[in-house]
Amino acid sequence: xxxxxxxxxxxxxxxxxxxxxxxxxxxxxxxxxxxxxxxxxxxxxxxxxxxxxxxxxxxxxxxxxxxxxxxxxxxxxxxxxxxxxxxxxxxxxxxxxxxxxxxxxxxxxxxxxxxxxxxxxxxxxxxxxxxxxxxxxxxxxxxxxxxxxxxxxxxxxxxxxxxxxxxxxxxxxxxxxxxxxxxxxxxxxxxxxxxxxxxxxxxxxxxxxxxxxxxxxxxxxxxxxxxxxxxxxxxxxxxxxxxxxxxxxxxxxxxxxxxxxxxxxxxxxxxxxxxxxxxxxxxxxxxxxxxxxxxxxxxxxxxxxxxxxxxxxxxxxxxxxxxxx
Amino acid sequence: xxxxxxxxxxxxxxxxxxxxxxxxxxxxxxxxxxxxxxxxxxxxxxxxxxxxxxxxxxxxxxxxxxxxxxxxxxxxxxxxxxxxxxxxxxxxxxxxxxxxxxxxxxxxxxxxxxxxxxxxxxxxxxxxxxxxxxxxxxxxxxxxxxxxxxxxxxxxxxxxxxxxxxxxxxxxxxxxxxxxxxxxxxxxxxxxxxxxxxxxxxxxxxxxxxxxxxxxxxxxxxxxxxxxxxxxxxxxxxxxxxxxxxxxxxxxxxxxxxxxxxxxxxxxxxxxxxxxxxxxxxxxxxxxxxxxxxxxxxxxxxxxxxxxxxxxxxxxxxxxxxxxxxxxxxxxxxxxxxxxxx
Numbered sequence: 230x231x232x233x234x235x236x237x238x239x240x241x242x243x244x245x246x247x248x249x250x251x252x253x254x255x256x257x258x259x260x261x262x263x264x265x266x267x268x269x270x271x272x273x274x275x276x277x278x279x280x281x282x283x284x285x286x287x288x289x290x291x292x293x294x295x296x297x298x299x300x301x302x303x304x305x306x307x308x309x310x311x312x313x314x315x316x317x318x319x320x321x322x323x324x325x326x327x328x329x330x331x332x333x334x335x336x337x338x339x340x341x342x343x344x345x346x347x348x349x350x351x352x353x354x355x356x357x358x359x360x361x362x363x364x365x366x367x368x369x370x371x372x373x374x375x376x377x378x379x380x381x382x383x384x385x386x387x388x389x390x391x392x393x394x395x396x397x398x399x400x401x402x403x404x405x406x407x408x409x410x411x412x413x414x415x416x417x418x419x420x421x422x423x424x425x426x427x428x429x430x431x432x433x434x435x436x437x438x439x440x441x442x443x444x445x446x447x448x449x450x451x452x453x454x455x456x457x458x459x460x461x462x463x464x465x466x467x468x469x470x471x472x473x474x475x476x477x478x479x480x481x482x483x484x485x486x487x488x489x490x491x492x493x494x495x496x497x498x499x500x501x502x503x504x505x506x507x508x509x510x511x512x513x514x515x516x517x518x519x520x521x522x523x524x525x526x527x528x529x530x531x532x533x534x535x536x537x538x539x540x541x542x543x544x545x546x547x548x549x550x551x552x553x554x
Numbered sequence: 555x556x557x558x559x560x561x562x563x564x565x566x567x568x569x570x571x572x573x574x575x576x577x578x579x580x581x582x583x584x585x586x587x588x589x590x591x592x593x594x595x596x597x598x599x600x601x602x603x604x605x606x607x608x609x610x611x612x613x614x615x616x617x618x619x620x621x622x623x624x625x626x627x628x629x630x631x632x633x634x635x636x637x638x639x640x641x642x643x644x645x646x647x648x649x650x651x652x653x654x655x656x657x658x659x660x661x662x663x664x665x666x667x668x669x670x671x672x673x674x675x676x677x678x679x680x681x682x683x684x685x686x687x688x689x690x691x692x693x694x695x696x697x698x699x700x701x702x703x704x705x706x707x708x709x710x711x712x713x714x715x716x717x718x719x720x721x722x723x724x725x726x727x728x729x730x731x732x733x734x735x736x737x738x739x740x741x742x743x744x745x746x747x748x749x750x751x752x753x754x755x756x757x758x759x760x761x762x763x764x765x766x767x768x769x770x771x772x773x774x775x776x777x778x779x780x781x782x783x784x785x786x787x788x789x790x791x792x793x794x795x796x797x798x799x800x801x802x803x804x805x806x807x808x809x810x811x812x813x814x815x816x817x818x819x820x821x822x823x824x825x826x827x828x829x830x831x832x833x834x835x836x837x838x839x840x841x842x843x844x845x846x847x848x849x850x851x852x853x854x855x856x857x858x859x860x861x862x863x864x865x866x867x868x869x870x871x872x873x874x875x876x877x878x879x880x881x882x883x884x885x886x887x888x889x890x891x892x893x894x895x896x
Contacts, residue, residue, distance in 0.1 A: 254700065280700065283731075285727070286723070286726055286727065286730065288723035288726070288727070290689065290719065290720050290723060291689045291692070291720055291723035291724050291727055294686065294689030294690055294692070294693060294720065294723075294724070295689060295690075295692055295693035295696055295724075295727060296693060297690055297693055298630075298678075298689065298690035298691060298692060298693015298694040298695075298696065298697065299693040299694065299696050299697040299700070300693075301678060301690070301693070301694060301697075302628075302693075302694050302697035302698070303697070304697045304700060304701075321683055321686070322686070322689070325681075325683050325686065326681070326683075326686060326690065330679065331884055331885070331886070331887070332664055332884050332885050333661065333664055333665045333669045334661045334664070334665055334669060334671035334679055335659075335660075335661040335662025335663070335664045335665065335671070335884065336662065336664075336883060336884030337661070337662075337671055337672075337673050338671065338673070338678075338679070339887060367896055370885050371885055371886070373886075373890075373892070394887040395886050395887055395890055420891075421891075421892075422891055422892070467896070468892070468896040469891065469892040469893060469896055470896055500896065504895075
């Protein structure tokens with residue numbers, strides 16, 4: 230079994246899908262000659278040429294718009310937005326076009342489109358380059374939204390995204406590109422709507438979104454030494470959510486904590502906690518909790534930035550207090 | 555750098571159009587006019603909801619431009635597109651049914667007046683965010699180039715859309731990648747209530763394309779033959795030479811921006827001046843003067859159109875509403891495992 234980085238796994242998925250289907254092409258800022266600003270598309274220009282690996286002008290709205298128009302005619306564009314921060318420029322096309330076209334034309338248009346972008350903070354990039362917008366995209370009907378946190382999931386989900394006929398927002402994380410993990414040969418595609426139980430436990434369900442699932446696992450390992458058994462779920466798919474896995478876990482543990490990097494109010498955790506109290510309220514032994522990014526524009530100073538992001542220590546502290554420690 | 559040229563004079567005669575084609579253009583223009591007049595009436599009588607933007611005054615621009623396309627060519631439109639759909643060959647019954655919100659409508663009652671779509675007629679949709687159709691059309695043109703087929707894509711949009719950022723992004727990409735896209739700016743003088751001179755630093759819209767090296771032309775959009783000729787020339791160039799072209803059609807909308815516009819921002823005299831140049835009246839005169847048609851033939855076309863429009867209304871009235879239990883249909887492709895909530 231090959232061990233590779235998250236970045237390499239994405240690159241492999243793109244390469245294999247482009248080899249498989251001539252309708253698949255890549256478009257984005259610096260995806261070609263530069264090799265991708267996070268090197269995800271490195272080498273693909275050499276293999277597939279300028280026809281299928283297209284460097285675009287810096288014009289996010291139209292990058293997505295051209296992807297939508299091409300998808301409407303049956304191509305399968307994989308559009309890269311350099312980071313989620315710039316996706317705000319493209320929100321009109323993502324919401325008003327990509328997410329709505331099929332429905333508003335009575336189901337007659339099909340958009341096999343993937344919009345990839347990395348999010349997340351922690352690199353001292355301050356307010357305009359550190360966003361986590363999982364909740365914003367997951368809010369929108371018509372989109373499939375995923376946020377893988379391991380190399381294998383990144384590859385398997387991207388393959389599904391490219392083969393699926395719905396528009397996907399595929400959220401990567403700048404802090405994950407260098408993580409390494411096993412990626413089996415002939416990895417089967419992983420569909421949307423499936424969460425992963427990363428660690429089984431009995432006292433508390435810890436749900437991590439994107440990179441926060443890695444922090445949650447680390448916290449769980451340390452909590453175990455304190456005698457607290459956490460079940461860690463990597464959410465992976467935000468629209469749709471794998472509710473069954475979450476409900477089953479909460480029924481077992483009776484306690485829930487959601488960890489996300491984005492702002493808390495109206496966030497992913499807010500949605501999960503709301504659904505938990507609707508569906509499995511009687512199983513809760515304690516109030517469901519959220520650990521989220523601080524609701525400030527991300528500061529540049531490294532100590533302030535650290536304080537604005539969820540940490541392993543914070544998860545441990547909150548988990549201990551939830552369990553009466 | 556491709557040249558931009560201004561042509562607004564109308565030559566007296568001489569087009570490679572058969573009498574049948576000329577009659578077809580006349581029929582479509584009259585049909586759009588009557589369809590829209592009856593649409594206004596149906597809106598007032600509350601058969602039609604939401605926003606409703608009419609094409610009255612723009613018939614020559616629409617019919618001239620769209621007649622220059624092949625049936626296999628694609629059209630992306632904006633929210634003022636009832637006439638675009640009719641000119642592209644959509645059944646007026648299905649257009650009216652969509653305005654009525656019925657299941658038999660072009661977009662199954664889900665889109666309404668602003669979102670007409672027909673895969674069969676290659677009407678790729680009316681879009682109600684100003685400028686969106688331009689970018690989407692470039693995407694479609696990109697796909698055609700990618701596949702190496704010989705269709706072209708036309709985007710139709712208003713003068714107001716040329717001030718949107720995406721207009722410039724899209725024109726840049728269209729030219730950069732040599733995509734087969736034809737941009738038709740329907741300059742009807744107003745973006746809602748703001749006159750073109752008050753919104754665009756360059757009110758001669760066709761000049762804007764020089765920044766991208768896109769050949770452009772300004773046409774009398776109140777003259778259907780002039781509009782047809784110019785568009786045909788540009789469509790042929792785009793198809794043959796695989797590069798975008800641009801047409802500014804100078805025309806006028808007689809009604810307000812939408813049915814809910816009290817139209818207080820322009821003088822009655824201005825409107826009357828434009829209506830003196832009415833495209834349908836002028837084309838009628840042309841057909842009579844050049845002995846293409848007799849008055850009797852034109853009258854019978856009008857009668858035929860009246861029947862088509864009344865039949866469309868009856869069809870729309872008698873069509874079923876969409877089923878409420880199908881509210882969630884088509885958010886995703888069939889078989890997608892997403893519930894009613896995330």
